[in-house]
Amino acid sequence: MSERFGARLARAITARGPLCAGIDPHPGLVAEWGLPADASGLERFALTAAEALAEHVAIVKPQSAFFEAYGAKGVAVLERVIARCREAGALVLLDVKRGDIGSTMAAYAEAYLSEGAPLAADAVTVSPYLGVGALEPAFATAAEHGRGVFVLARTSNPDGRAVQTADAGGISVAQSIVDQLAERNAGAEPVGDVGVVVGATNVPGELRLAGLNGPILAPGFGAQGATAEDLSAVFGTALPAVLPASSRDLLRAGPDPASMRERLRGVQAELRRITAGAPWGEVGAGRPASG
Numbered sequence: 001m002s003e004r005f006g007a008r009l010a011r012a013i014t015a016r017g018p019l020c021a022g023i024d025p026h027p028g029l030v031a032e033w034g035l036p037a038d039a040s041g042l043e044r045f046a047l048t049a050a051e052a053l054a055e056h057v058a059i060v061k062p063q064s065a066f067f068e069a070y071g072a073k074g075v076a077v078l079e080r081v082i083a084r085c086r087e088a089g090a091l092v093l094l095d096v097k098r099g100d101i102g103s104t105m106a107a108y109a110e111a112y113l114s115e116g117a118p119l120a121a122d123a124v125t126v127s128p129y130l131g132v133g134a135l136e137p138a139f140a141t142a143a144e145h146g147r148g149v150f151v152l153a154r155t156s157n158p159d160g161r162a163v164q165t166a167d168a169g170g171i172s173v174a175q176s177i178v179d180q181l182a183e184r185n186a187g188a189e190p191v192g193d194v195g196v197v198v199g200a201t202n203v204p205g206e207l208r209l210a211g212l213n214g215p216i217l218a219p220g221f222g223a224q225g226a227t228a229e230d231l232s233a234v235f236g237t238a239l240p241a242v243l244p245a246s247s248r249d250l251l252r253a254g255p256d257p258a259s260m261r262e263r264l265r266g267v268q269a270e271l272r273r274i275t276a277g278a279p280w281g282e283v284g285a286g287r288p289a290s291g
């Protein structure tokens with residue numbers, strides 16, 4: 001069996017910091033970069049971003065939707081972007097937000113998490129709307145191949161609030177997802193292989209995350225308005241397990257790679273300031289994690 005994802009992630013973050021750089025080739029950004037609205041423009045955009053950023057971050061998150069929009073050619077570009085990021089020593093978290101009944105989930109797991117699959121990444125995002133149990137094939141395939149899974153819990157968009165904060169027997173739906181995943185990660189060192197997605201735009205104190213023993217992907221940082229201070233406030237003592245994710249804020253500095261790297265360095269400096277050198281992954285067990 002390959003080395004576990006949680007161990008690989010912790011090592012990468014210790015070397016390069018916790019920022020997760022997103023590659024989201026929004027059509028508007030592709031146009032702003034002066035590139036054509038076709039698969040060749042998509043490829044120039046995504047590979048330029050990968051070359052500028054991937055060497056300097058622990059983890060890169062391509063957003064699959066923007067590649068799928070170009071059909072088979074776009075998916076072929078995505079394969080090349082995954083390969084390029086991994087060559088640069090970054091882990092790749094493919095943002096696909098898949099979720100289905102278990103038998104279909106097994107096919108998604110093969111597509112994204114099995115060895116040798118054309119779109120295999122180091123980790124993927126999944127949706128628990130069909131039940132955390134339905135995601136079992138993804139957890140199993142990920143574990144078998146040293147890969148990870150990030151489950152949506154409390155997303156960064158305002159529309160997520162109603163369903164995710166609904167009552168699930170005395171706790172919120174989001175908290176029940178976190179708690180179920182915490183059981184899976186129990187005892188893993190330095191952290192488990194199953195993470196959650198919790199937006200940096202959320203209200204401090206809404207979730208108890210300290211017991212998760214897994215990584216927390218925090219989109220909403222940057223273009224959606226959350227700042228480094230918000231990360232501190234929202235995640236509290238769980239901050240050492242957080243991977244702040246930022247896409248447009250970095251990509252808007254392009255197409256010049258040096259300008260993108262300069263923006264990246266600025267964001268990384270901000271993150272060092274709020275984490276004050278605390279080792280990544282060491283969350284105070286049993287303490288309230290946020291708020």
Ligand SMILES: O=c1ccn([C@@H]2O[C@H](COP(=O)(O)O)[C@@H](O)[C@H]2O)c(=O)[nH]1
Pocket residue numbers: 022024063095154155156157197198199219220221222223224245246247248249
């Ligand atoms: O709750 C969520 C889950 C995923 N995302 C994704 O993250 C990036 C954010 O991009 P920015 O440009 O930094 O806003 C994007 O791919 C989303 O699909 C999220 O925003 N919130």
